[in-house]
Every structure is written in C-alpha cells, then in structure tokens.
Amino acid sequence: MIWMLCAFNVACGGSQASPNASGAAEHAAPPTTPAASRFRLKVSLFPWIPGDTSYVRWIEEEFERSNPTIDLVVRDPAKSHDWKPDEYVGDLSYEWEKTGQALTDASSPDFQHLVEVDTMILGELVKRKAVLPFTIPDPGFLEFTRRAVQVDGTTYGVPHWTCGHFFMSNLPQIKAASSLDQLLRTLATAGRAESVDVAGDMDGSWESVMLYLDAYVDAHPTASASEATTHSRLDRDVEANLTKVGRACTHEGKNHCADDAAEAFAAGRVDALFGYSERLNEAARKGTDPDKVTIVPAALGQTDRLLLFTDALVLSPRCSAAECKDAAARFATFYTDARVYETVLLSRDGGQDAKPRYLLPATRAAFERPDVQADPIYNQLQGYVGGADGYPNQGVPAAKQSGVLRGLVANALGIKRND
The missing domain is CATH 3.40.190.10 (Periplasmic binding protein-like II)
Structure with missing residues (x-):
C-alpha cells in the first residue's frame, strides 16, 4: 500500500x-x-x-x-x-x-x-x-x-x-505535593515574599470550561469529566478549590489568575506559573532557565487525575x-x-x-x-x-457556547471581568 x-x-x-x-x-x-x-x-x-x-x-x-x-x-x-x-x-x-x-x-x-x-x-x-x-x-x-x-x-x-494544565516553578519542592492544599502550602512557605504564589491565564471561553472539568475530576477522582459539561452551577468542592487558587493568585491586592504570566515568571515575580507546558517556551525566551524548572501536573483538588x-x-x-x-x-x-x-x-x-x-x-x-x-x-x-x-469529545462545545461556566469560574477565582 x-x-x-x-x-x-x-x-x-x-x-x-x-x-x-x-x-x-x-x-x-x-x-x-x-x-x-x-x-x-x-x-x-x-x-x-x-x-x-x-x-x-x-x-x-x-x-x-x-x-x-x-x-x-x-x-x-x-x-x-x-x-x-x-x-x-x-x-x-x-x-x-x-x-x-x-x-x-x-x-x-x-x-x-x-x-x-x-x-x-x-x-x-x-x-x-x-x-x-x-x-x-x-x-x-x-x-x-x-x-x-x-x-x-x-x-x-x-x-x-x-496538552494540559501544569504548574511550573523554580522551587523543586513542588514535586512532593500530591494535592492542591500541599502545593499551596509549599509555595506559601518556600516561595519568595515579594512574589505571587501562582499566576497564569485561567480565563477564556474555552479555558474556563476546561479548567472546571480538570478541577472536577481532581476533586472527584472516580467521576467522569463528561458529566461536568452539563453543570449550570459549580460543584461545591470545585468552587472551594478554585477559591483557594484565586487567593494564591492574589498579591498586594491584585489578582493574577487571568495574566499572561510567562514574562513575570521569567523575571522572578511568580513562584509557580500555571498553564500548558508550552508556556515554558515563552518563559525561556524571556530568560527562564529550563534546567532549573520543575514541572508537575496541576493538582486542583485532593489529587491530580491528569486530563489532557x-x-x-x-x-x-x-x-x-x-x-x-x-x-x-x-x-x-x-x-x-x-x-x-x-x-x-x-x-x-x-x-x-x-x-x-x-x-x-x-x-x-x-x-x-x-x-x-x-x-x-x-x-x-x-x-x-x-x-x-482525555477530555471528552462531546458536550464541551455546548458548555462553552452557553458561557455559564465561564462566569462562575471567574467569580470563584476572583477574576474581575468587564463583560
């Protein structure tokens, strides 16, 4: 043939x-x-x-x-x-x-x-x-x-x-964190006082839905990501976890959960960059040394069930x-x-x-x-x-098109949106 x-x-x-x-x-x-x-x-x-x-x-x-x-x-x-x-x-x-x-x-x-x-x-x-x-x-x-x-x-x-969600940091201690709470404690204690613990773009018509599905299976490891595409309000555990992430994104009164934070990470103003692994390409072009970076799947709940x-x-x-x-x-x-x-x-x-x-x-x-x-x-x-x-190949477009999850996720993270 x-x-x-x-x-x-x-x-x-x-x-x-x-x-x-x-x-x-x-x-x-x-x-x-x-x-x-x-x-x-x-x-x-x-x-x-x-x-x-x-x-x-x-x-x-x-x-x-x-x-x-x-x-x-x-x-x-x-x-x-x-x-x-x-x-x-x-x-x-x-x-x-x-x-x-x-x-x-x-x-x-x-x-x-x-x-x-x-x-x-x-x-x-x-x-x-x-x-x-x-x-x-x-x-x-x-x-x-x-x-x-x-x-x-x-x-x-x-x-x-x-691709999928990861945390990237110059702090090798994050490797030992197996849950969101452990990760945030590590960043709070090992990170620099002048830096924000977490930053990255978690907003967007697609990204909000994807973040919610990822956080849902991390909070409920035996659940199906597909079932979360029909939610009209946030799961209580997911909402609590996203609120924790939002607090970790906040430094000196400013929320950084909707930032394109690669340059800030390269400059040392962010302890953990949240996003897809390819965000490191921009960070490296801005001066980050990849040899010093530890990258881990983004645990957004009691565990990390990696969705890609x-x-x-x-x-x-x-x-x-x-x-x-x-x-x-x-x-x-x-x-x-x-x-x-x-x-x-x-x-x-x-x-x-x-x-x-x-x-x-x-x-x-x-x-x-x-x-x-x-x-x-x-x-x-x-x-x-x-x-x-893997993420489901059915149901996501309807969730994205409705826009409901985007507003709810942004609110839980503390992102102030104008639309």
Whole structure:
C-alpha cells in the first residue's frame, strides 16, 4: 500500500534537514515534478504552536521531498488574535461550524482535505457528517489519544498533539505535593515574599470550561469529566478549590489568575506559573532557565487525575477518492513520525537560539528520541502522560457556547471581568 511506502521512506532515511552554521535547518529544493501530475493536498494544522512558524515551511518541504507527486499546501497558521479584523477567516481547530464548512464545501476558498482539530469539537463534526473515518497504522499513540478520536466506536482522526494544565516553578519542592492544599502550602512557605504564589491565564471561553472539568475530576477522582459539561452551577468542592487558587493568585491586592504570566515568571515575580507546558517556551525566551524548572501536573483538588487535550487530523468527506485518501494517509504518517516530531519539539526548524517548544506529542516514540529524552523538561513530562485521561469529545462545545461556566469560574477565582 502507498502509505506503507511512505512510512518506510521516512523511517529509513527520508531526508532530514541538517542545521547550517546559524543553526537553522537547511532546505534543498524538493524534487521537481510537473504540476499537472501532482495531487494538491490542502491541510490546516493546529495554529496554537509557540515560537516561529518556520516549522510550516519545513514540513511542506520535507514532506514533498519524500512524496514528490503531492503538492502540500498548508493553511496560514496565524492565531486568531494575529489576523487583521477584515482578513479573519476562522480558527478551524475550534470554530466547529466554520470547520465543518471548510471540510465539506469544496467551492469554499478555505476548503481543506485535512484539518487538525482539538477533539473537543469532534462530536460536533461527526454530527454534521463533516468527517470520514480516518486511521493510519498506529505508531504507538498514547492510550487516551486513541479514545479521543473515537465516537460511537468509530475512529475519526489521527492524534498528533496533546496538552494540559501544569504548574511550573523554580522551587523543586513542588514535586512532593500530591494535592492542591500541599502545593499551596509549599509555595506559601518556600516561595519568595515579594512574589505571587501562582499566576497564569485561567480565563477564556474555552479555558474556563476546561479548567472546571480538570478541577472536577481532581476533586472527584472516580467521576467522569463528561458529566461536568452539563453543570449550570459549580460543584461545591470545585468552587472551594478554585477559591483557594484565586487567593494564591492574589498579591498586594491584585489578582493574577487571568495574566499572561510567562514574562513575570521569567523575571522572578511568580513562584509557580500555571498553564500548558508550552508556556515554558515563552518563559525561556524571556530568560527562564529550563534546567532549573520543575514541572508537575496541576493538582486542583485532593489529587491530580491528569486530563489532557488531543489535537488530531480529521478527513474531509470530499477526500473519499483513492488518490486523495492515499495522499492524506501519507501526510498523517509523515506528520506523526518520531523524527518529524523531534524537529518541531526542539525547534530545529528555527535558528540556533530557538528554544524548544515544550509541546506534548501524542506518541511514545517521539518522547523516546534521544535528544528529546535528554531535555530536562521533556524528561519530566514523559513520566506524566502515560497514565493520563482525555477530555471528552462531546458536550464541551455546548458548555462553552452557553458561557455559564465561564462566569462562575471567574467569580470563584476572583477574576474581575468587564463583560
């Protein structure tokens, strides 16, 4: 089969860009194949990737080098807040109605054969018949990511990224804390008096729902995260725990639970940065030494039952022809190859001063690449993801759309919102 040939080429010496004197990856021009004989594959990748967007060009060139009969066209990876108001098209990873149109309307200028979505919206796409079942030979996906791409027993996507909530600190003592109370006591006693104990962005239409679900399973370890998507008021234990976090976020009368706190963390004004692991990329660019950082899953209750998101490639119903399906499978196989992961994880597509992106891959093999394992942050993260559980792929969009949980969570945290 064609996808097997692609996998062999990548795993057995498919061209790997080598760094030049500046540390940036060198790119020989891909083999030239007449345009008329090349299949154009349109792909939208997850845009919320830290650091430089040079990885897009690297992916296009490396993939086409191994697959010269395919013209890979990657959608502009601009984040929603980077678009000019009159140019904004949509965030296809989250805006499920626009994603459904992009996957089903071949006449749309934003039509895509593959879209990398947060699987929280997968149920909505399946309901709209906007995706086809889609699998590739399993390269060793983390177990929870396999579940994240299944709806009613059918697999609709290929996992790629994952992420979740962590506390990051220069205080190694946080490693011993197994509950929220223990963590906050550690920060209060070991942290600096002039620093806020905790800071990070816990507000947002999606983030508030995700934070609540995470805190819910930490307060009730045997419960299902899905059941919390229907709550119209906060669980009493969760509310109490979020209030504790809000107090830890407060310093000299100011609440820092809605701050983009990476720079403040790098400057030593925050003892523990709350957020996704990739927030360390910005902190490192601002001066944080990752070798001195301890990162732990965010225990938001009596324990930490780590919940992680999954981002996955989903396939358009307009890609049912053999040529299109083969091209899509070739790309998904390439995209989840451990050496491709390694380049993006360690920012080898950028210059010599580029910092690792500290993203979480969805395969064990990516963590096992020698240079990834040698990184102190990835080495810590690898120990957490194996036993993680995933966010539900149904019910979350409705909870987000209602906006109820956002206001309740903000109130519990002590965040003052103007809307």
